[in-house]
Amino acid sequence: MHIDFSPEDLAFRDEVRTFIAENYPAELRGKQDEGDELSKEDFLSWHRILHKKGWVAPAWPVEYGGTGWTPTQRFIFSEETARADCIRLMPFGLSMVGPVIYTFGTPEQKAKFLPRILSGEDWWCQGYSEPGAGSDLASLRTKAERDGDHYVVNGQKTWTTMAQHADWGFFLVRTNPDVKQQEGISFLLIDMKTPGIEVRPIITLGGEHEVNEVFLDNVRVPIENRVYEEDKGWTCAKFLLAHERTGIAGVAGSKRGIEKIKEIATTEMDGERALLSNPFFRRKVAELEMDLTALEYTELRTLAGEAAGKGPGPESSVLKIKGSEIQQRITELALEAAGHYGAPYFRGFGEGDNEHPIGPDWAHRTAPSYFNVRKTTIYGGSNEVQRGIIAKMVLGL
Amino acid sequence: MDLSFTETQGMLRETLARFLADTYDFESRKKMLTRPEGRDPGIWKAIATELGLTCAPFAEEHGGMGGGAIENMIMMEEFGKVIAIEPWLQTVVIGGGALKHAGGALAEATIPAIISGDCVIAFAYAEPQGRYNLADIGTTAKADGAGYVLNGHKGVVYAAPWATHLLVTARTGGGRRDRAGVELFLIEANRPGITRRDYPTVDGFMASEVYFENVAIPGEALLTGGIDLIERVVDEATVAVCAEASGIARTMVNSTVEYTKQRKQFGQPIGKFQVLQHRMSDMFVEAEQVSSMALMGTLKLDEAPEARKAAVSMAKAKVGKSLKFVGQNAIQTHGGIGITMELAIGHYFKRGTMIEGQFGSIDHHLDRFEALTYPA
Known part of the structure; x- marks a missing residue:
């Protein structure tokens, strides 16, 4: 057993590094550096470049468009993209509905949807949570009733991330109200342009329009757009949640986050010394780095288990809990580093007045990020739910 | 020892609380923020004139009621409960406090204008490079005949767009x-x-x-007292935001408890889950610590400088920690809805988060407390 990269791995790392350096869109990089809000096109620009290279879905089986990389190569790839500050690809198609379709879908569904997910032609959103069904997802009430060769869907979804851009959505709907909650749910793929769908924005604490409410009023969905058996959608949902939880550790992103804090705290002064030389601040960064290393090795062990044929199991709740807490602490430290300049609300002032700057540019988003990232311990199955899963599934309580 | 409020103090609290209940419900607050000036100036005028509350912490010879820090604590706590955006901290606590301590003709002339609501003050002390060091100042005040000439840049001056007056720290000499x-x-x-x-x-x-470029000011603009006066005023401001934090923490606990009684998941109100009950009990415990430290800090403001500074830093560090705990857990317990603009809880969390850093972070105050209390 060893943790060193082989010469082949190192060559692969250099290949990835070079590819990013030569192909990452300059315009996108500029917008990220300026802290500008990213449009749908911005997200898609990097997606398309990776697709053209054949690297957009490393985790997928080769037959559906995956890369065939070893787990180590996948690890290197996510490290390198985070290290180079590449934007995170939207996970709804690539990491969520894609795996559900290639695992449970019909040949027709695979042929129709998978290539369009890879190419970025379809933007997907996730219709899971409802106003009355959050942590208790199985209590969802949006219903789908058969009418000939269609389902007629009525209800309301919420927290639907980026639904304002979506071409398609995958929805959990109740097809049988008379059985145990989990047994009457189906998994539907719905064209977001279908009449009867209305998307309304929810504005979050930092002023972002990231999430939406989705209202469904007599929305007609062809039966062939159901994935897996009727009333058995919970199987797909559970599968997807387990997948969502592995990605949710966000190790590579957090590594980059800590690096950024160090960069900031090296130039930001605290009296005569750099902020990073302040023993209190430095101790917090050091502790965070240790916790992240523990998480990283936990993820590596999980990946090794996966490579040995074990699917992501309830242990992925460990990744979710620790990963989300670390993400929050990073934003907390950034806000602390900003000092007085955490307070200005950047959506309230036009940027680019170099003569009268409002503190350092990096500080402008520290408070909104800190507010926004409170979501990580809530979404994807709240951390309370994760602890419940560990208690029940791992500890057998 | 007597930790009870006087009848007058009780009436002050009730008067302000009743007024704020009518004017500062969540929807009205939202509307104020969207006005071009970012507030409703009529509210400040009403607090000063109709309710006559601005006279509470001033001496009778200045037209006040003879109160002081305790009255400020009461007011700030009530403002915190509705996350008011009124300039009481800047105008009455800081501006009023500096004038009271410095005395002289400027105090005579200005305090009545504060009481009448005509004078609104903003405190221009922070500088981009200075973090929480009150003496890390690049702004200069150069003697020029009988007056001074100001040059420099002050950052994040709360309430400056509303202010009739600026209270400015500047360097007349030294490095x-x-x-x-x-x-x-x-x-x-x-x-x-x-x-x-x-x-x-x-x-x-x-x-x-705020930028000062060769701003000529008269010699009478100087409030004598130097850095000692500035530290005293900032300490008073610091416990005032601790009192505001007490109102905020209390409200966040209450709102969270109410929410968990209404919100049902897994077939029951989520407040029935023991794990959430214990969390909310801890939040309650921490909110109590906030109130206690706000009171402690307020009662120690008239001690000798070293003792005062140690007490204020103890209060602020503890308040920062407890407030963070209450705020983060209030949001977590609300779930997604807590992160939206739609519910008040998120707005309490935002103000609470800013208080954590205002007049010094947790680390800053731990540092100052240790330096004063544990000899090297």
Whole structure:
């Protein structure tokens, strides 16, 4: 057993590094550096470049468009993209509905949807949570009733991330109200342009329009757009949640986050010394780095288990809990580093007045990020739910 | 020892609480923030004139009621309960406090204008490079005949867009971080040579970057007392935001408890889950610590400087920690809805988060407390 990269791995790392350096869109990089809000096109620009290279879905089986990389190569790839500050690809198609379709879908569904997910032609959103069904997802009430060769869907979804851009959505709907909650749910793929769908924005604490409410009023969905058996959608949902939880550790992103804090705290002064030389601040960064290393090795062990044929199991709740807490602490430290300049609300002032700057540019988003990232311990199955899963599934309580 | 409030103090609290209940419901607050000036100036005028509350912490010879820090604590706590964006902290606690301590003709002239609601003050003390060191000042006040000429840049000056006057720290001599040579000036906000870049803050206030370019001010603008006076005033401001934090923490606990009684998941109100009950019990415990430390800090403000500073830093560090715990757990317990603009809880969390850093972070105050209390 060893943790060193082989010469082949190192060559692969250099290949990835070079590819990013030569192909990452300059315009996108500029917008990220300026802290500008990213449009749908911005997200898609990097997606398309990776697709053209054949690297957009490393985790997928080769037959559906995956890369065939070893787990180590996948690890290197996510490290390198985070290290180079590449934007995170939207996970709804690539990491969520894609795996559900290639695992449970019909040949027709695979042929129709998978290539369009890879190419970025379809933007997907996730219709899971409802106003009355959050942590208790199985209590969802949006219903789908058969009418000939269609389902007629009525209800309301919420927290639907980026639904304002979506071409398609995958929805959990109740097809049988008379059985145990989990047994009457189906998994539907719905064209977001279908009449009867209305998307309304929810504005979050930092002023972002990231999430939406989705209202469904007599929305007609062809039966062939159901994935897996009727009333058995919970199987797909559970599968997807387990997948969502592995990605949710966000190790590579957090590594980059800590690096950024160090960069900031090296130039930001605290009296005569750099902020990073302040023993209190430095101790917090050091502790965070240790916790992240523990998480990283936990993820590596999980990946090794996966490579040995074990699917992501309830242990992925460990990744979710620790990963989300670390993400929050990073934003907390950034806000602390900003000092007085955490307070200005950047959506309230036009940027680019170099003569009268409002503190350092990096500080402008520290408070909104800190507010926004409170979501990580809530979404994807709240951390309370994760602890419940560990208690029940791992500890057998 | 007597920790009870007087009848008058009780009436002050009730008067303000009743007024704020009518004017500062969540929807009205939201509307104020969208006005071009970012507030409703009529509310401040009403607090001063109709309710006559601004006279509470001032001496009778200045037209006040003879109160002081305890009255400020009561007011700030009530403002915290509704996350008011009124300039009480800047105008009454800081501006009023500095004038009271310095005395003289400027106090005689200005305090009545504060009481009448005509004078609104913003405190221009922070500088981009200075973090929480009150003596780390690059702004200069150069003697010029009988007066001074101001040059420099002050950052994140809360309430500056609303202010008639600026309370400015500036250096008349000494090197960048020297305590000697730092002085406090009260000047009209519209003096020639002053420019501002205004913006809203994440917690609902308005603030500015304020630039002074050869601003001529009269010698009478100087409030004598130097860095000692500035530290005293900032300590008073610090416990005032601790009192505001007490109102905020209390409200966040209450709102969270109410929410968990209403919100049903897994077939029951989520407040029935023991794990959430214990969390909310801990939040309650921490909110109580906030109130206790706000009171402790307030009662120690008249101690000798070293003892006062140690007490205030103890209060602020503890309040910062407890407030963070209450705020983060209030949001977590609300779930997604807590992160939206739709519910009040998120707005309490935002103001609470800003209080954590205002007048010094947890680390800053732990550091100051240790330095004063544990000899090297």
